[in-house]
Amino acid sequence: MTFDTLGLPEPLVHAVADAGYAVPTAVQTAAIPPALAGTDLMVAAATGSGKTASFILPALNRVLAARADTGKRRDKGTVYGPRILVLTPTRELAMQIAKAAAMYGRHVPGLRIATVVGGVPYPAQLKALRGPLDILISTPGRLLDHLQTGKAVLENVEMLVLDEADRMLDMGFIDDITTIADHVPSARQTVMYSATFLGNVARLAQNLLREPQRVEVASHTDTHANIEQRLHWADNFAHKNALLDHILTQREVEQALVFTSTQIDADRLADRLAQLGHAVASLHGGMPQGRRNRVLQGLRSRQLRILVATDVAARGIDVPTISHVVNYGLPMKPEDYVHRIGRTGRAGRDGLAVTLAERMDAGMIRRIQQFTTQSIPIATIGGLEPKSPQPKVFANAPVGRGRPESNRSDAHRPGERRAPFGERRPPFGERSAPREFAPRAPSRGNPFDRALPVRDERAAPARRPGPAAFKGRGKPQRPRVGGFPR
Ligand code: AMP
Numbered sequence: 001m002t003f004d005t006l007g008l009p010e011p012l013v014h015a016v017a018d019a020g021y022a023v024p025t026a027v028q029t030a031a032i033p034p035a036l037a038g039t040d041l042m043v044a045a046a047t048g049s050g051k052t053a054s055f056i057l058p059a060l061n062r063v064l065a066a067r068a069d070t071g072k073r074r075d076k077g078t079v080y081g082p083r084i085l086v087l088t089p090t091r092e093l094a095m096q097i098a099k100a101a102a103m104y105g106r107h108v109p110g111l112r113i114a115t116v117v118g119g120v121p122y123p124a125q126l127k128a129l130r131g132p133l134d135i136l137i138s139t140p141g142r143l144l145d146h147l148q149t150g151k152a153v154l155e156n157v158e159m160l161v162l163d164e165a166d167r168m169l170d171m172g173f174i175d176d177i178t179t180i181a182d183h184v185p186s187a188r189q190t191v192m193y194s195a196t197f198l199g200n201v202a203r204l205a206q207n208l209l210r211e212p213q214r215v216e217v218a219s220h221t222d223t224h225a226n227i228e229q230r231l232h233w234a235d236n237f238a239h240k241n242a243l244l245d246h247i248l249t250q251r252e253v254e255q256a257l258v259f260t261s262t263q264i265d266a267d268r269l270a271d272r273l274a275q276l277g278h279a280v281a282s283l284h285g286g287m288p289q290g291r292r293n294r295v296l297q298g299l300r301s302r303q304l305r306i307l308v309a310t311d312v313a314a315r316g317i318d319v320p321t322i323s324h325v326v327n328y329g330l331p332m333k334p335e336d337y338v339h340r341i342g343r344t345g346r347a348g349r350d351g352l353a354v355t356l357a358e359r360m361d362a363g364m365i366r367r368i369q370q371f372t373t374q375s376i377p378i379a380t381i382g383g384l385e386p387k388s389p390q391p392k393v394f395a396n397a398p399v400g401r402g403r404p405e406s407n408r409s410d411a412h413r414p415g416e417r418r419a420p421f422g423e424r425r426p427p428f429g430e431r432s433a434p435r436e437f438a439p440r441a442p443s444r445g446n447p448f449d450r451a452l453p454v455r456d457e458r459a460a461p462a463r464r465p466g467p468a469a470f471k472g473r474g475k476p477q478r479p480r481v482g483g484f485p486r
Contacts (some may be wrong), residue, residue, distance in 0.1 A: 003057075006032045006113040010062055011107035011356045012057050019103055022228045025050035026217040028057075031191075036061055040212040041191040041424045042205055047342040049217065052100045055191055059084040060105045062158055063134045067109060081129070081153030082114075085184065087143070087177060089168045089314050091289060092296070094137045097163065101135050111135075116152075118142045119289035121220040125149050140168060140176035147183055148354035162208070166335070167315070174200065175377040177260040181208050195335055196281050229353045231365065233386045240356045241272075244328055246276060246381055247354055248306060254323040255299065257343050258308045261329030269328065270308040280306040283313045320347040327355040335370035354379075362391035364422040369393060428467040 001024055004013045010179060024032065027045040035058035044049040062083060088094050094115045105111040114128035116138040125142070129152050135145075146152035160181065162168065168177060181190075188211050194201050197214075205212065215433055234240035248256060258273075260266040263284040270282035276354050281295045281304050292313065298304040307314075311331055325344045337355075344351025355376060357365050369375050378390065 001027050003028075003351070007036050008032065008057055009061060011064060012060055012104060015104045015106050016053070016057070018106065021053075025054075027051050027215065028054045028176055030217050031055070032057055034213050034215070035189075035191060038189050040209040040214045041215055042191060042197055042209065043191065043193045043215040043217075044195065044197060045193060045215070045217055046195070047339055048346060050420070052097055052163075052195055053104060055086070055163070055193070056097065056101050056104050058160055058191075059086075059135060059161065060101070060111075063108055063111065066134075069157070078154045080132060081156050082133040083156060084135040084159045084161070085154065085157045085180075086135065086137040087140050087164060087168065087180065088137060088163040088296060089139065089173070090201055090285075090312055091119060091139060091292070092313060092317065093163065093315055094139060095296075096291075097137045098135075105135075108134075113137070115143050116146060117289075119292075129153070136166060140173040140180060143180055144176045147180065152183075154183040155482040157188055159189045159191070160184050160208075162190070162204075162316070163195075165204060166190050166196055169200045169204065170333075171312075174204065177204065178207070195338070224341060224345065226349070227341050227351045227353050229341065229355070229374075229376045231355045231357060231376040232379055232381065233388075233390045234356055234358050235388050237359065237385050239386065240328070240358060242358050242382055243381060244326060245276065246384060246387065247324070247326060248273070252323065253305070255302065255319065255321045256306045256324040256326055257302070257314060257317065257322050257340075258306060258326045259331070259340050260308060260310060260331065261309055265329055266308045266310055270306075273306060273308065277304050279304050280308060283307055283309040285310065285313050287313075290442060298451065304310070311340065315339060317343050319343075320349055323349075323351060324345065325351065325353040327353070327357075330355070330357065330361050331368075334364075334368045335345060337368045338372065359391055364391055365391075366393045367424050 002013075002022070003016045003024055006024060006029065008016075016228065024205075027043065027049045031041060031043050031051075031054040032046075035055065043051065043054070045054070066083060081339075086094075086097055088097060094117045098113055098115045101113050102111070105113070112131070112133050113135045114125070114133055114137070116125045116136060118141055125146065129136075129146055143152060147154070162177065164179075168174075190212075191200075192205055192209060192212075197205060201296055210343075222240055232243050234243055244258070247253070248258075258269065263286045266282040266284045270280050273280040281298060283295050287295075295304070295307070296317070299317075301308050302321065308328075309317075322344045325341050327337070327340060331340060341351075341353035344353060355365070356365060365376070375393075380386070
């Protein structure tokens with residue numbers, strides 16, 4: 001199968017070849033032909049499957065068709081507002097899609113793409129919205145603001161794409177999406193991407209799609225054959241830090257993405273790793289957009305070797321040189337585990353996903369293993385083996401990909417010096433937020449609220465660390481992001 005046999009026009013086939021892709025991925029093969037035919041689609045595709053191209057290429061085909069059509073008309077068919085509207089849960093994902101659209105649309109004459117996302121000043125967005133536009137990529141909250149002030153025109157939208165619909169619903173965007181869809185002509189084509197089509201997602205699909213075709217090519221039960229997964233049990237917080245420090249100093253770590261459960265944990269861990277001399281920064285929804293962009297740029301340019309991030313901020317990160325993903329704080333939901341590990345093993349490379357878990361994490365490990373229907377192979381590091389008995393989790397599961405202990409490069413070697421365990425476990429105020437800490441409900445009030453980190457992952461824990469939390473560390477300080485300019 002090649003891209004031209006899928007029915008794509010020459011300028012798009014040419015751009016795909018420029019990008020170095022010779023063979024369409026499974027989701028591209030399955031979704032592009034019906035999408036080109038104008039069919040509504042429900043697509044269940046895993047991250048990293050090439051799903052962005054599977055909707056952007058048919059979208060660009062519409063733009064090309066409109067160009068050919070308007071070329072024949074006297075009024076040159078000037079339309080206002082976008083022809084294609086892509087809704088996506090996060091700013092990072094929006095930027096990623098815009099980048100892909102520009103890449104695949106490089107031979108589309110005069111292609112106009114805009115992103116409208118929270119955390120960015122309004123004037124530039126208004127300018128983009130007022131002019132003729134081909135593709136608009138937006139997060140629902142900010143687009144709704146513009147719609148309510150009459151600045152966004154959606155009456156010429158021919159194709160509506162809902163990317164990561166499950167995640168948008170989790171983030172509380174259901175009403176925003178429904179309102180936005182009400183402003184888009186009903187004769188549109190709608191394509192919806194989601195990890196699952198159960199519950200609320202199914203209801204949304206029923207409301208927004210017409211006779212949709214289902215495309216299912218990859219699921220959360222995939223084995224991720226090119227991503228090796230390992231689970232290290234830690235006796236306590238200090239042991240977990242010692243394991244992390246050992247992993248991050250390994251030479252085979254080209255770049256590592258370390259996940260924490262909360263924003264404050266991300267800042268604190270980045271701070272600690274910077275003090276150890278790592279080129280590291282944190283990334284989370286509590287940071288201004290400008291800084292988030294600079295951090296991502298630092299990762300891409302390899303100025304940073306380690307990124308400490310929260311789930312939402314790290315969604316959509318597509319950096320092939322990320323060789324390691326480390327789950328330092330466990331995700332809130334099993335689905336997020338799958339998204340996290342998919343940040344490595346990109347572009348046909350191998351990746352290693354390491355999960356560091358304490359006894360209290362056993363429940364979530366069990367849920368992850370039930371969700372993926374695979375067990376995560378347990379690993380140990382010589383000199384850093386856990387002393388407490390390992391919790392029993394999902395013992396009867398089929399064993400996932402993993403090499404025997406003795407073959408592992410980091411398995412214990414006789415005579416190896418035991419690395420000293422780090423500091424003492426810090427007082428409670430310094431530790432992760434309680435696992436139940438729920439995402440905050442979206443605010444509908446002041447539009448500028450949406451520039452703040454609401455709806456993102458769990459924000460800082462409600463309780464502030466008391467003075468004891470900083471004992472021996474001098475004055476309480478704002479977490480420093482070491483090794484990387486602010
Ligand atoms: P996505 O699932 O859209 O996040 O894409 C995952 C990665 O696959 C991105 O780095 C794409 O650039 C890349 N990709 C997209 N299509 C292809 C293809 N046909 N062959 C190889 N890589 C691809």
